[in-house]
Amino acid sequence: MHYSSVSLSLSQATATAASAAITGSRNYNARDSFSFSSSKHVNPRFCGLRREAFGFSSSLTRSNSHRVHLPSRQRFNASNVSASLSGNGTPKSFDYDLVIIGAGVGGHGAALHAVEKGLKTAIIEGDVVGGTCVNRGCVPSKALLAVSGRMRELQSEHHMKALGLQVAAAGYDRQGVADHANNLATKIRNNLTNSMKSLGVDILTGVGTVLGPQKVKYGKVGSPENIVTAKDIIIATGSVPFVPKGIEVDGKTVITSDHALKLESVPDWIAIVGSGYIGLEFSDVYTALGSEGTDFMQVTFIEALDQLMPGFDPEIGKLAQRVLINPRNIDYHTGVFATKITPAKDGKPVSIELIDAKTKEPKDTLEVDAALIATGRAPFTNGLGLENINVVTQRGFIPVDERMRVIDANGNLVPHLFCIGDANGKMMLAHAASAQGISVVEQVTGRDHVLNHLSIPAACFTHPEISMVGLTEPQAREKAEKEGFEVSVAKTSFKANTKALAENEGEGLAKLIYRPDNGEILGVHIFGLHAADLIHEASNAMALGTRIQDIKFAVHAHPTLSEVLDELFKSAKVKAEASKPVSEPVAV
Numbered sequence: 001m002h003y004s005s006v007s008l009s010l011s012q013a014t015a016t017a018a019s020a021a022i023t024g025s026r027n028y029n030a031r032d033s034f035s036f037s038s039s040k041h042v043n044p045r046f047c048g049l050r051r052e053a054f055g056f057s058s059s060l061t062r063s064n065s066h067r068v069h070l071p072s073r074q075r076f077n078a079s080n081v082s083a084s085l086s087g088n089g090t091p092k093s094f095d096y097d098l099v100i101i102g103a104g105v106g107g108h109g110a111a112l113h114a115v116e117k118g119l120k121t122a123i124i125e126g127d128v129v130g131g132t133c134v135n136r137g138c139v140p141s142k143a144l145l146a147v148s149g150r151m152r153e154l155q156s157e158h159h160m161k162a163l164g165l166q167v168a169a170a171g172y173d174r175q176g177v178a179d180h181a182n183n184l185a186t187k188i189r190n191n192l193t194n195s196m197k198s199l200g201v202d203i204l205t206g207v208g209t210v211l212g213p214q215k216v217k218y219g220k221v222g223s224p225e226n227i228v229t230a231k232d233i234i235i236a237t238g239s240v241p242f243v244p245k246g247i248e249v250d251g252k253t254v255i256t257s258d259h260a261l262k263l264e265s266v267p268d269w270i271a272i273v274g275s276g277y278i279g280l281e282f283s284d285v286y287t288a289l290g291s292e293g294t295d296f297m298q299v300t301f302i303e304a305l306d307q308l309m310p311g312f313d314p315e316i317g318k319l320a321q322r323v324l325i326n327p328r329n330i331d332y333h334t335g336v337f338a339t340k341i342t343p344a345k346d347g348k349p350v351s352i353e354l355i356d357a358k359t360k361e362p363k364d365t366l367e368v369d370a371a372l373i374a375t376g377r378a379p380f381t382n383g384l385g386l387e388n389i390n391v392v393t394q395r396g397f398i399p400v401d402e403r404m405r406v407i408d409a410n411g412n413l414v415p416h417l418f419c420i421g422d423a424n425g426k427m428m429l430a431h432a433a434s435a436q437g438i439s440v441v442e443q444v445t446g447r448d449h450v451l452n453h454l455s456i457p458a459a460c461f462t463h464p465e466i467s468m469v470g471l472t473e474p475q476a477r478e479k480a481e482k483e484g485f486e487v488s489v490a491k492t493s494f495k496a497n498t499k500a501l502a503e504n505e506g507e508g509l510a511k512l513i514y515r516p517d518n519g520e521i522l523g524v525h526i527f528g529l530h531a532a533d534l535i536h537e538a539s540n541a542m543a544l545g546t547r548i549q550d551i552k553f554a555v556h557a558h559p560t561l562s563e564v565l566d567e568l569f570k571s572a573k574v575k576a577e578a579s580k581p582v583s584e585p586v587a588v
């Protein structure tokens with residue numbers, strides 16, 4: 001994937017910025033991540049740039065909203081748009097076919113597809129193009145992880161010796177690593193901006209506020225307002241770090257991922273609160289880099305649930321713990337909440353008060369050099385004017401149906417208004433945001449489309465990587481019990497794969513969860529070298545409804561890591577009747 005061309009294809013433009021994934025309707029569903037947090041879900045602490053850019057104090061005037069009630073199950077019909085609204089004073093002709101609020105990867109993906117479909121499109125951005133993923137998420141974090149992967153390899157005497165290599169002690173220049181991450185973000189941001197400009201998307205600068213159906217105002221806070229009308233509007237305003245009540249972020253010693261990605265320091269001892277994707281990826285970075293000038297670095301995980309990495313398939317989680325946690329300078333406290341965190345001050349270290357997650361009794365107080373708060377993300381809807389359209393957020397998220405259509409406080413669809421990406425909380429992943437945007441554009445251009453979120457892959461870019469698609473084994477068994485079908489599991493090891501062994505990277509497992517009666521793939525989980533790339537054979541099969549009895553005949557080049565999946569599908573035991581050919585054989 002390349003971001004270098006301005007004529008990026010959709011998948012290039014989205015998948016690269018995103019290149020990975022997480023769950024969603026599965027365990028890492030963003031809505032779940034707030035289940036034990038305070039009732040105030042929108043984090044009041046934002047990085048300075050965003051706080052300024054959005055002028056948080058701006059009070060929005062409530063306009064007389066006119067709501068159009070549609071039966072909640074009504075399907076979108078592109079041709080009845082104006083007819084259904086023009087009687088209410090809504091404009092009959094529009095400045096744009098589509099206006100998108102928020103130019104993150106979700107908005108960008110939607111904009112590019114809209115242009116391809118011939119829609120006159122504008123995108124409103126209140127801060128910088130690229131949003132979280134490009135500026136404070138996927139892109140800079142993967143740059144840091146690229147460095148940590150190499151450092152880890154070069155520092156492993158055992159690994160080097162096995163390959164017959166001799167290298168002098170590996171070191172790094174912190175500022176150089178930080179510059180690599182920052183430069184990459186700048187490059188990708190420019191590419192995203194150029195791709196939209198060159199395709200004719202109007203980039204409108206300022207905070208976007210929905211004034212009513214099909215009407216948006218935008219502009220810098222305090223400057224004259226501009227109003228634009230659009231046949232359809234997509235909200236794609238993303239999310240910000242969620243910081244639980246009682247935790248004081250100073251940006252230096254108590255930080256969120258926004259700060260950590262700048263790599264202003266590598267402390268000797270950092271507590272990471274939350275062992276989800278951000279926590280795990282940063283533990284990989286920190287333990288590989290060690291503090292400057294030494295190879296010492298201690299990470300302490302603080303996790304509210306009873307096990308680390310609670311979102312993964314338990315078997316994969318166990319293996320990941322054996323490889324990614326136990327042999328490294330990492331210890332952990334599980335089943336505890338960090339209730340109060342005070343930044344370092346006046347020579348005193350960062351102090352962290354822990355309580356038992358179940359009994360709520362005080363458990364411990366830790367003193368560390370720094371703390372990274374990685375306790376999930378909060379949707380960002382400030383200044384959007386949801387009150388103008390009678391939309392009430394649910395735990396901060398904008399309620400949508402399966403077609404990303406926004407639902408108002410009375411349970412009715414708001415006409416011509418969609419919400420995609422982190423702001424709707426269905427699946428907080430870059431490529432999910434983009435795919436939702438593409439799905440919406442399909443709908444507004446007349447083709448009904450419902451995105452199958454269960455087929456969206458996710459990956460954690462540790463060394464080695466973890467990836468997954470579909471259900472975990474416990475989820476599949478629960479579903480099977482409810483619906484009355486049988487579940488089987490097949491596994492293959494990287495230890496038997498020639499390419500993995502040639503790379504001296506034989507530690508790994510692929511796991512297939514499936515229905516033996518009909519060969520349906522329910523979930524695939526991979527831990528091992530390049531797991532994030534390998535998952536796509538499974539996710540594409542799930543998206544296209546390909547069954548095991550068919551995919552097992554697909555041919556894989558030898559020797560490649562993809563043979564791990566080939567073996568996996570071949571080792572599944574699908575019942576004979578499901579494998580009967582449905583058509584005559586074709587000679588190829």
Ligand SMILES: Cc1cc2nc3c(=O)[nH]c(=O)nc-3n(C[C@H](O)[C@H](O)[C@H](O)COP(=O)(O)OP(=O)(O)OC[C@H]3O[C@@H](n4cnc5c(N)ncnc54)[C@H](O)[C@@H]3O)c2cc1C
Nearest residue numbers: 102104106126131132133137138208238421422428429430
């Ligand atoms: C450290 C980290 C690493 C991550 N790594 C990965 C990864 O490897 N793979 C992956 O798939 N996902 C990853 N994610 C998640 C990914 O970044 C998000 O899922 C993705 O950015 C969501 O895209 P979005 O378009 O919904 O929102 P965002 O990217 O947050 O973009 C929203 C945009 O809307 C703008 N905006 C907000 N309100 C307004 C308004 N009223 N008017 C105008 N503009 C507005 C914002 O300024 C922003 O530019 C990571 C996240 C973090 C924090």
Ligand SMILES: NC(=O)c1ccc[n+]([C@@H]2O[C@H](COP(=O)([O-])OP(=O)(O)OC[C@H]3O[C@@H](n4cnc5c(N)ncnc54)[C@H](O)[C@@H]3O)[C@@H](O)[C@H]2O)c1
Nearest residue numbers: 021022033274276277278303304337338374375376428459
């Ligand atoms: N590779 C990727 O795709 C990638 C990488 C980073 C982030 N992301 C996205 O960003 C989002 C946010 O990531 P994240 O790691 O912050 O969230 P997460 O939801 O993945 O994990 C948060 C963890 O924090 C724990 N937790 C919450 N409050 C706590 C408290 N007070 N004390 C102790 N533990 C607590 C939760 O149990 C959970 O394990 C994710 O939803 C993910 O989709 C994706």
